[in-house]
Amino acid sequence: MISANELTFIRGGRRLVDAVNLDLKPATMTVVIGPNGAGKSTLLKLMTGEIRPDGGSVLLDGADVTTLSARELAARRAVLPQSLALSFPFTALEIVRMGAIAHGSLTPERDARAALHRVGLAGFEGRSYQALSGGEQQRVQFARVLAQAPQPVENGVAKALFLDEPTSSLDIGHQIAVLEIARDFARAGGAVLAILHDLNLAAEFADRLVVLHRGRVVASGTSVETLSDRTISEVYGISGAVGRVPPAHIPFILPQARHG
Amino acid sequence: MAAEGFRETGDRSRRATLVIAALAVLLAVAILVSLTTGPTAVGFHDLVAYVTGGADAMAAQDRVILESVRLPRTLLGLLAGAGLAVSGAMMQGLFRNPLADPGIVGVTSGAALAAVVAIVLGGSVLAPVAAFFGPWFLPAFAFAGGLINTLLLYAIATEKGETSTTMLVLAGIAIAALTGAATGLLIFIADDRALRDITFWSLGSLGGATYAKILSVLPFITVVLALIPFLARGLDALILGDAAAFHMGIPVQRVKRLAILAVAAACGATVAAAGSIGFVGIIVPHLLRLAMGPSHRFLLPGSALGGAALLILADSIARTVASPAELPIGIVTALIGTPVFLFLLLGRNGSSGLRGL
Secondary structure, eight states, X not given: OEEEEEEEEEETTEEEEEEEEEEEOTTEEEEEEOOTXXXXXXXXXXXXXXXXXXXXXXXXXXXXXXXXXXXXXXXXXXXXXXXXXXSSOOBHHHHHHHHHHHTTOSSHHHHHXXXXXXXXXXXXXXXXXXXXXXXXXXXXXXXXXXXXSOSSEETTEEOEXXXXXXXXXXXXXXXXXXHHHHHHHHHTTOEEEEEOSOHHHHHHXXXXXEEXXXXXXXXXXXXXXXXXXXXXXXXXXXXXXXXXXXXXXXXXXXXXXXXX | OHHHHHHHHOOOHHHHHHHHHHHHHHHHHHHHHHHHOSSSOOOHHHHHHHHHHOGGGSOHHHHHIIIIIIHHHXXXXXXXXXXXXXXXXXXXXXXXXXXXXXXTTTHHHHHHHHHHHHHHHTTTTTHHHHHHHGGGHHHHHHHHHXXXXXXXXXXXXXXXXXXXXXHHHHHHHHHHHHHHHHHHHHHHHOOHHHHHHHHHHHHOOSTTOOHHHHHHHHHHHHHHHHHHHHHHHHHHHHTTOHHHHHHTTOOHHHHHHHHHHHHHHHHHHHHHXXXXXXXXXXXXXXXXXXXXXXXXXXXXXXXXXXXXXHHHHHHHHHTTXXXXXXXXXXXXXXXXXXXXXXXXXXXXXXXXXXXXX
């Protein structure tokens, strides 16, 4: 439904995003991984229409996103940014309510409450956003995004979620909880694009994994296809770490091992 | 009570509605106080008699005082106070910064400079322009001056949609210094009559209120108040940042342009009619955020009511404390406003949100 075609973005003579082709399909959770400075966030900004590409295009059901209005885009996709600091004392509910209003909700308070409940923040409605921990703030923002796209498919039209490092401030339990909500969204027919740094979570949750390196897609496919020793060593400079356990004296916690 | 209710539910709309109702009552009281105080003893009973019994129920002299002194003065205070407080609240939303008061960051001084230009040169070089604009000559000039400074400030202090407090305040100081120097130059070449007008402008006063002045301000303030419903949601979303607002379907550039125009219109019109009255734009929104939260759908209408009430009351104080002489109203608002400003700056209240900026 949203596709990048030969997408290119140049700043200071550097190709931050370089001829990227990427198709976000309904009912698919796409995860983008890559080292710092690979162009992941820039790619997400281009695909949401926040910034204009220097080459190529992003099409939403065939229409170039740069020609669509903010309102038209907001009706089709919601975006979770990396982190947000506020200079005014909004409550958690008031933040999430903005998402519900953006969705056109006629009962924004009720829908905002439901979204907070979904991210496990029931009871946090009246808390000042500024007084919350980084992880709680991130989940409030995630609730705002869910309030803007409460149904993965509405009137036969699929919605998309763009999540820029949705788990960066979260403990492992909440990382899994947030990604499960995102995956459920995809299972129910929505499209999800998430940027993740944790390769284990990426491997577990991605229907499709995209490895970005120096602005280019270097691997794309299922996690089994993409997370090879060769790719990880080429992109991250770490070799011999895929599918192997560390020596006995170093404990390790692999979240995907909980599935037994 | 209401306070506990919102702490549980996070929903402050009921509380905000109550605050707005209370402000409406306060404004009504302020209007009554303003109409019934002054050096001449035209009191509450006279007012009641005037309203119920018509013009004949009052001595001719008292009627003149009421109709051509106190009433226009009160009406001008209403418009100017509403305009100042709303433009302050809008500017703080636009800059995402509770310190952004049009007076502090140089918008008012830009409007004042343009007004001084109009006064000093209106009779000579700019005479054709003055003839063209008629009664709107001064407000139009002040509006343009305020607009130029707002745009300058925004261009200097904002980078990629983010405004840093330091840049905002420093840019405001620089712009205010420049406009101050230009104003000084004009004062240097001004004649005696213009000089008196300029002195009056620099501290602000509702003293010269006439119905003609009210009419010249009215369209500007009306437009600003009419913009409130169109800007409230956008300004709320902008608090989360340009990108987040865009993602929620807000036409960011349009909202910003409208807000800048509204701030300049309200400041320009007010400065043209009443001089530069400081701090109303920071006191009222700040107190209201403490009382009802920062959401603009309540903050903007609340600021209109609260600003009007504050300025009318401040004017009543200005003309009674040193009676029969009159204090410039800017002194009264500065006395109330400076502590509020310092309080905000020092960030002793966590909800002021300045810590960490």
